[in-house]
Amino acid sequence: MAILKILQYPDDRLHTIALxxxxxxxxxxxxxxxxxxxxxxxxxIGLAATQVDVHxxxxxxxxxxxxxxxxxxxNPEITASSGQADNEEGCLSIPGIYGKVLRxxxxxxxxxxxxxxxxxxxxxxxxxxxxxxxxxHLVGKVFVEYWSTxxxxxxxxxxxxxxxxxx
Ligand code: NI
Numbered sequence: 001m002a003i004l005k006i007l008q009y010p011d012d013r014l015h016t017i018a019l020x021x022x023x024x025x026x027x028x029x030x031x032x033x034x035x036x037x038x039x040x041x042x043x044x045i046g047l048a049a050t051q052v053d054v055h056x057x058x059x060x061x062x063x064x065x066x067x068x069x070x071x072x073x074x075n076p077e078i079t080a081s082s083g084q085a086d087n088e089e090g091c092l093s094i095p096g097i098y099g100k101v102l103r104x105x106x107x108x109x110x111x112x113x114x115x116x117x118x119x120x121x122x123x124x125x126x127x128x129x130x131x132x133x134x135x136x137h138l139v140g141k142v143f144v145e146y147w148s149t150x151x152x153x154x155x156x157x158x159x160x161x162x163x164x165x166x167x
Pocket of ligand 1: 090091092093133134137
C-alpha cells in the first residue's frame with residue numbers, strides 16, 4: 001500500500017473527466033487500497049480517483065467514527081434523488097476551505113464494489129452529501145465551483161495567502 005499525492009486546487013487536472021472502469025481487476029483493487037490509505041491518513045471521509053490523478057470512475061468513502069466501514073463505489077450512477085439540503089463541505093484538495101453547497105437530500109446510487117459486483121445503495125445525510133461531492137470530482141468539479149465567481153476569487157486569494165505563510 002502507498003499514500004498517494006492529493007492534487008491541490010486550483011490544479012487543472014482536477015477538472016479532468018474520469019472514464020468508466022471497463023473491468024475491475026487486481027490493479028483496480030490495488031488502487032482502491034492506496035486510495036483508502038491516502039484518505040485515512042489525510043484524514044478525510046471521502047476521496048475520488050481524480051484527486052490522486054487517476055481518471056477512472058472510482059470513489060472511496062468512510063464516514064464511520066472508527067474508520068472501519070470502507071465504502072467503494074466504482075462507476076457510480078445516481079438513479080434517483082429527492083429533497084434539497086445545504087451542508088457545510090470541505091475537500092482534501094482544498095484544505096482549510098469550508099462552505100455550504102445545495103444538494104439532493106436523499107439519493108439512490110448504483111455502483112460496482114471492489115469485486116466488480118453491482119449493488120444499489122440508498123443514502124441520506126452525510127453519506128448522501130459525500131457521495132455527491134465525490135461524484136462531482138469524477139466529472140471534474142470541485143465544491144467551491146458551485147459558489148459565485150466573486151466568492152471563488154476570494155477563496156483563491158485566501159489559499160494563496162495561506163501558501164505564502166506556510167512556505
Ligand atoms: Ni473533495
